[in-house]
Amino acid sequence: MGKVIGAIAMSHIMFPPDGIEEQAERVLQGMLEIRRRVRALNPDLIILAGADHLNNFTLAMQVTLAIGIADSFETLGDGGVPVSRFPGDRAFAEAFARFAAHHDYELVQVEEMRPDHGTAFPKLVLDPGNAIPTVPLYINAAMPVPPSPRRCYRLGEVLHRFVEEERPEGERVLVVGTGGLSHWLRMPGEGQIADAFDKEVIDAIITGQAEKLAELSSEEIVAASGNGGLEMIAWLFAAGALPGARGEEIYYEAVPAWITGMGAIEIRADR
Template sequence: MAEIVGVFATSHVLFGSPDGDAQALRVVEGMNEIGRRVRLLRPDLLIVIGSDHLFNITTRLQPPFTVGVSDTFTPLGDMDIEQRPFAGNRAFAESLCARAADRFDLAQGEELRPDHGVMVPLMFIDPDGRIPVVPIYVNANMTPPPTAARAAQLGDIVAEAVGLDLPSHLRVVVVATGGLSHWINIPGHGEVNAEFDRRVIAAFQSGDMRWLRAIDTETLLKNAGNGGLEIVNWVMAAATLPGRRAEKIYYEPMPQWMTGMGGIAIV
């Protein structure tokens, strides 16, 4: 039986800041720490749960959940990210979709070009692009978006597929990207709700997922903005390794980046 050896979640915003910006430096160090911890776990596969920013999954077709099914992926290149191809794991992606088929209708993406939402964390976790990646996209841009409860159910299936469909010696790390609070191009644009962000992180730290799995879209929109809908990515990831307490790696409320920046580890 393959094993999920760790779960991590991190915001994926990264803007330039003047030298000496203490908050920015702490965020970068937090992301670097997540990268160090992932590499120490020696994963054979990364499952990255993120959101597409209307580059691949547009308003023309709006699947709630999309799995990247390909042998290789080439980054989109937004935010000047290098367009260097990296490996996928088509066999596992296909088996995940097949295993979920009687419970979820998962869209399959053969030609996804991952944008900064997936690539920024990968730049810190696997800068050389050596670890195969299966991306899972949660469509936070559609109306209604997937709920935390639904995302958690898919997380349960991801854990099941890892245990049953991968070779027994493989080590898997699950990474969620996005959040925390940020309002983007809607009333409240640029706001950060540090109190709510800290409540979310504390809930992961408690190991009690009941509130997080039950949180509704209206609560997220009210307290964390439309960008905060990406918190459901964190919920899905945590569901793959249930019953464990998270450790807070970093948190910085950064209205100058329009985001409550945070990261956690569950091992």
């Protein structure tokens, strides 16, 4: 059997430091701390879950849950992330799609796409040399009808079972959920940061209570933390991959200049 060796949840963008140099540096140091922890965990494979921003999946065909099955992916280059190519893992991705279908989840299998900043920025943070095969999993919070928080958490549980039941002995899998935290993007409320709610999200997950958090509806999360805040459903997926495990905050910063709450946590397999 394989093992989910840890999970990370993290914001997936940064903006220029102009005027907030010290705070931006703290955010950057948080990102570099994530990188150090990934190196210490030494994963064989990363499952990187997050949202596309209507760059690959549009309103023409409103895909909510999808998995990248290609051998490699060239990133889109948006958000200031340099274009690069990283290896996927076709065997893992196709086998997980089949396993998930036996456990109530039909994941759209994607051969052709160019991951946008929601995947490419965290990939740069986690693995700057593109050395670790990484399977992109899409939890498209920006779709008009997004997947429910509960199903995102439970999909993480399905991934946990898949790794334990079907993957080779000794395989080390890191699960990462990206996006958030609170931000209101081009909707009434733009400019707010719900730092109290963001801290509730962080505290719930690092104390092993993500399943309870996942009882909130999408609408309740949007009301509490904005349409961008709903990206935390990918954090719930990451938490579901280590059900009940505890973790710790890596950093949190409410950044008014970027109109967003920025944060990251590590969930530890040994807690």
